[in-house]
Amino acid sequence: MGSLEPLVASAAGMTVAPLRREDALDICTWRYPAPYDCYDMTDADPEWLLDPASGFHALLSGERLIGFRSFGADGQVPGWEYDDRALDTGGGLRPELVGQGLGHRAISAGLAYGRARFAPRAFRVTVATFNTRALRTVEGLGFQRVGRFDAATDGSGFEVLVRPER
Numbered sequence: 001m002g003s004l005e006p007l008v009a010s011a012a013g014m015t016v017a018p019l020r021r022e023d024a025l026d027i028c029t030w031r032y033p034a035p036y037d038c039y040d041m042t043d044a045d046p047e048w049l050l051d052p053a054s055g056f057h058a059l060l061s062g063e064r065l066i067g068f069r070s071f072g073a074d075g076q077v078p079g080w081e082y083d084d085r086a087l088d089t090g091g092g093l094r095p096e097l098v099g100q101g102l103g104h105r106a107i108s109a110g111l112a113y114g115r116a117r118f119a120p121r122a123f124r125v126t127v128a129t130f131n132t133r134a135l136r137t138v139e140g141l142g143f144q145r146v147g148r149f150d151a152a153t154d155g156s157g158f159e160v161l162v163r164p165e166r
Helices: 021-027 046-050 102-120 132-140
Strands: 010-011 016-017 056-060 064-071 085-093 122-128 144-150 157-164
Touching: 016 102, 021 046, 021 064, 056 102, 064 102, 085 102, 102 132, 122 132, 132 157
Parallel strands: 085 122
Antiparallel strands: 010 016, 016 056, 056 064, 064 085, 122 157, 144 157
16 A cells, blocks of 8 residues: 555644554544444454554544544455445544544545545445445545445445545
């Protein structure tokens, strides 16, 4: 996914930066209330998060870790036929910040970083069908639904959305 560079992209007061060890350890403690507990990071391995091949980056407000953005396979859910026509991206906010209207800015910062770092033809997101907040946010950023599937792991429903880069 390319070499790590210093802070590359800022948008709306948020910066996407290389993940630090303390960030990875913090992220691995994150627990969300139901039904968002499917996004808990407590089973994540900090070393895996830190591996550049995993595609994880810190989302900062000033020096404070407020979330993460990921690029590549982490954004994929088993059960969909992914291809290389788009760069998969995902992310999360610190649990206590969820539902405060930060999603648009957080995803925008991630897209700016992804655009500068990877120059993809398109971005793709995979969002749990129940997560209407996230679906509304990504659609507001120009993503369009291209399909729906049930995860191979547990049968949960997911929507796949794509946003071409011009």
